[in-house]
Amino acid sequence: MTLDLLDTPAAIIDVSRMQRNIASMQKRMDALGVKFRPHVKTSKCLNVVRAQLSAGARGITVSTLKEAENFFAAGITDILYAVSIAPSKLWRAAALRKRGCDLKITVDNASAATAIVEFARTQRDPLEVWIEIDTDGHRSGIKPEDDALLDIGRILQAGAVKVGGVMTHAGSSYELNTREALTALAEQERAGCVGAAQRLRSTGIACETVSIGSTPTALAATNLDGVTEVRAGVYAFFDLVMHNIGVCAIEDIALSVLTTVIGHQQDKGWVIVDAGWMAMSRDRGTSKQSHDFGYGLPCALDGTPLDGYMLIGANQEHGILARARPEHTADRGDVALRFPVGTRLRILPNHACATGAQFPQYHALELSGHLTEWGRFHGW
Amino acid sequence: MTLDLLDTPAAIIDVSRMQRNIASMQKRMDALGVKFRPHVKTSKCLNVVRAQLSAGARGITVSTLKEAENFFAAGITDILYAVSIAPSKLWRAAALRKRGCDLKITVDNASAATAIVEFARTQRDPLEVWIEIDTDGHRSGIKPEDDALLDIGRILQAGAVKVGGVMTHAGSSYELNTREALTALAEQERAGCVGAAQRLRSTGIACETVSIGSTPTALAATNLDGVTEVRAGVYAFFDLVMHNIGVCAIEDIALSVLTTVIGHQQDKGWVIVDAGWMAMSRDRGTSKQSHDFGYGLPCALDGTPLDGYMLIGANQEHGILARARPEHTADRGDVALRFPVGTRLRILPNHACATGAQFPQYHALELSGHLTEWGRFHGW
Numbered sequence: 136m137t138l139d140l141l142d143t144p145a146a147i148i149d150v151s152r153m154q155r156n157i158a159s160m161q162k163r164m165d166a167l168g169v170k171f172r173p174h175v176k177t178s179k180c181l182n183v184v185r186a187q188l189s190a191g192a193r194g195i196t197v198s199t200l201k202e203a204e205n206f207f208a209a210g211i212t213d214i215l216y217a218v219s220i221a222p223s224k225l226w227r228a229a230a231l232r233k234r235g236c237d238l239k240i241t242v243d244n245a246s247a248a249t250a251i252v253e254f255a256r257t258q259r260d261p262l263e264v265w266i267e268i269d270t271d272g273h274r275s276g277i278k279p280e281d282d283a284l285l286d287i288g289r290i291l292q293a294g295a296v297k298v299g300g301v302m303t304h305a306g307s308s309y310e311l312n313t314r315e316a317l318t319a320l321a322e323q324e325r326a327g328c329v330g331a332a333q334r335l336r337s338t339g340i341a342c343e344t345v346s347i348g349s350t351p352t353a354l355a356a357t358n359l360d361g362v363t364e365v366r367a368g369v370y371a372f373f374d375l376v377m378h379n380i381g382v383c384a385i386e387d388i389a390l391s392v393l394t395t396v397i398g399h400q401q402d403k404g405w406v407i408v409d410a411g412w413m414a415m416s417r418d419r420g421t422s423k424q425s426h427d428f429g430y431g432l433p434c435a436l437d438g439t440p441l442d443g444y445m446l447i448g449a450n451q452e453h454g455i456l457a458r459a460r461p462e463h464t465a466d467r468g469d470v471a472l473r474f475p476v477g478t479r480l481r482i483l484p485n486h487a488c489a490t491g492a493q494f495p496q497y498h499a500l501e502l503s504g505h506l507t508e509w510g511r512f513h514g515w
Numbered sequence: 516m517t518l519d520l521l522d523t524p525a526a527i528i529d530v531s532r533m534q535r536n537i538a539s540m541q542k543r544m545d546a547l548g549v550k551f552r553p554h555v556k557t558s559k560c561l562n563v564v565r566a567q568l569s570a571g572a573r574g575i576t577v578s579t580l581k582e583a584e585n586f587f588a589a590g591i592t593d594i595l596y597a598v599s600i601a602p603s604k605l606w607r608a609a610a611l612r613k614r615g616c617d618l619k620i621t622v623d624n625a626s627a628a629t630a631i632v633e634f635a636r637t638q639r640d641p642l643e644v645w646i647e648i649d650t651d652g653h654r655s656g657i658k659p660e661d662d663a664l665l666d667i668g669r670i671l672q673a674g675a676v677k678v679g680g681v682m683t684h685a686g687s688s689y690e691l692n693t694r695e696a697l698t699a700l701a702e703q704e705r706a707g708c709v710g711a712a713q714r715l716r717s718t719g720i721a722c723e724t725v726s727i728g729s730t731p732t733a734l735a736a737t738n739l740d741g742v743t744e745v746r747a748g749v750y751a752f753f754d755l756v757m758h759n760i761g762v763c764a765i766e767d768i769a770l771s772v773l774t775t776v777i778g779h780q781q782d783k784g785w786v787i788v789d790a791g792w793m794a795m796s797r798d799r800g801t802s803k804q805s806h807d808f809g810y811g812l813p814c815a816l817d818g819t820p821l822d823g824y825m826l827i828g829a830n831q832e833h834g835i836l837a838r839a840r841p842e843h844t845a846d847r848g849d850v851a852l853r854f855p856v857g858t859r860l861r862i863l864p865n866h867a868c869a870t871g872a873q874f875p876q877y878h879a880l881e882l883s884g885h886l887t888e889w890g891r892f893h894g895w
Binding site for chain 2: 140142176198218219220221227243244246247269274275395396397398399407409412413414416419451453455477486488492493494495514515
């Protein structure tokens with residue numbers, strides 16, 4: 136199968152770009168002296184995860200128990216479920232552990248910690264829990280200086296549940312776009328998480344692992360003293376949001392949506408393509424960034440960006456491709472000549488995690504032009 | 516299975532609301548004297564489509580050939596593929612017709628019409644083509660008064676391809692919110708499409724079917740003279756966007772996302788739930804409407820809206836539920852008391868088509884409280 140023949144829309148992975156992104160991150164983590172535990176929520180694809188592990192990653196991070204189940208079934212045992220667990224999910228987590236999965240769960244509140252202790256006692260599974268730390272105020276977790284941190288640690292330790300570590304995710308890095316700001320946030324992420332571990336250790340809780348990470352901070356950190364592992368997900372594909380943040384070039388983006396021109400509105404300079412929001416996702420992550428790419432940046436079939444164009448709108452199965460700046464109307468009339476019906480394009484997405492999730496499979500593009508289907512799953 | 520026990524997040528269909536929505540639309544179409552051809556892109560679920568057909572719908576509308584293949588496999592033969600076809604998809608469409616599917620394809624340009632004629636000639640399949648009309652300038656289609664309409668009709672007719680009808684979709688109805696404006700747009704949609712059919716007929720092209728529709732215009736139209744059928748999709752579930760447009764009440768919304776509270780940030784008044792954008796979708800359709808519901812309107816498990824709250828933010832697997840108006844901070848401190856970890860809620864979505872697509876299956880909730888799994892598919 137080739138790009139000329141594949142049914143559209145389709146999610147294309149440029150394998151050489153992906154391998155380069157994976158190797159580059161791993162090299163950086165090796166140089167910084169930390170383990171690297173990729174977040175597989177981005178791809179939900181065994182082929183991608185195997186490439187990450189082959190490059191040197193140690194264990195994986197998941198955002199759902201379904202991811203844990205799928206990757207454990209494929210032989211991966213060292214898994215961190217990085218969302219504070221709902222007590223009703225303990226049964227499903229424990230079922231994985233009973234089958235031999237070294238699953239670590241996370242928690243950020245005393246209520247769930249108490250439920251975990253009770254579950255561990257009645258089910259005779261010591262579990263392993265990592266405590267989520269909030270180092271930038273963007274979402275969940277306990278602040279490093281909050282006394283609740285020690286309360287949770289004590290609840291777990293008193294209940295004979297292993298406190299395996301602390302983990303944090305500086306997701307506010309997505310709002311930055313300078314190297315200085317990212318490096319500062321990376322240091323804040325590091326210092327907060329290491330500080331939390333030290334507070335726990337000072338009360339006699341071992342807390343072996345200190346796990347931090349987001350793609351932007353992982354790529355900006357200059358010092359990871361006290362950190363034992365880093366997590367990141369979207370770096371394997373990158374996307375337009377990451378480009379605007381400043382941590383990748385357009386030429387690094389490994390995921391694109393193959394689409395076909397199906398019509399025009401010539402008086403408006405519109406090209407209608409068969410990649411709407413069902414293919415691109417509704418993610419408009421670049422809308423508040425320095426460069427708004429609409430629903431995506433169109434490229435020629437060989438990956439060359441069509442500078443000055445973007446996907447300006449999207450319905451469920453229709454995308455509208457046009458000049459990004461409406462004042463550039465000189466070629467309105469000839470869009471049908473430049474992009475005739477049947478023309479194939481590749482659209483770079485705002486957010487690879489969201490776009491990938493719209494597809495039941497990827498098509499991996501080798502340098503030879505050959506395409507191979509790579510399965511992915513969705514749901515919970 | 517019940518709402519108390521189901522793994523979260525999960526997509527819940529309130530069956531009695533759905534049946535009421537379906538019956539109400541069908542009754543309206545019957546009264547207006549037109550056939551009704553529901554758009555199944557909303558649900559992609561055979562149980563929902565069977566309910567629509569049982570209520571009196573005649574045939575279905577699809578947005579992808581995968582939908583056509585799936586529903587034809589389930590015994591439905593009268594199918595309109597309502598996206599202007601890419602010539603490369605003709606093989607897949609023709610394969611369905613060869614197996615007995617009465618599939619109608621659409622086109623809005625001479626280039627694809629020429630490809631269709633050539634395909635029909637070489638493959639000895641007369642096909643059936645409907646011409647897409649642009650009655651509101653929001654997307655694709657030929658303007659009713661455009662000479663290209665007659666050109667396309669002539670190309671098809673000369674090539675012995677059946678011109679079965681004209682179809683239009685007044686998607687700009689999503690931007691309106693008064694009965695008067697919707698009724699006016701419905702009349703514009705009707706008049707434009709009927710006018711296009713009359714122009715074709717005046718040149719000797721039969722053009723039997725005149726097909727119009729969007730949920731808002733279908734529910735606002737007062738006169739459908741000359742129209743033979745109406746299409747609509749989201750009416751079966753409705754959603755917050757439709758509520759803002761004014762065509763449904765909150766109590767009509769039949770799709771919700773079941774979620775569990777997994778934590779809090781008490782100082783901010785935040786409740787963290789396990790429905791992030793992967794569950795809700797990234798659709799922010801209400802953001803430019805009169806009432807912005809964030810990523811969704813939370814309800815108690817029995818469906819009662821939690822007025823004053825909304826899903827103010829979403830990461831991939833984390834939703835942030837909080838007071839919709841930040842100044843209402845009196846209860847910030849007690850969110851953990853009002854919504855303890857483990858609390859289950861149901862979140863009404865902005866856009867049912869987008870939210871449903873995030874799930875591999877629905878769970879249909881009967882009045883008894885019993886849940887049944889209803890499969891759905893995704894992809895192309």
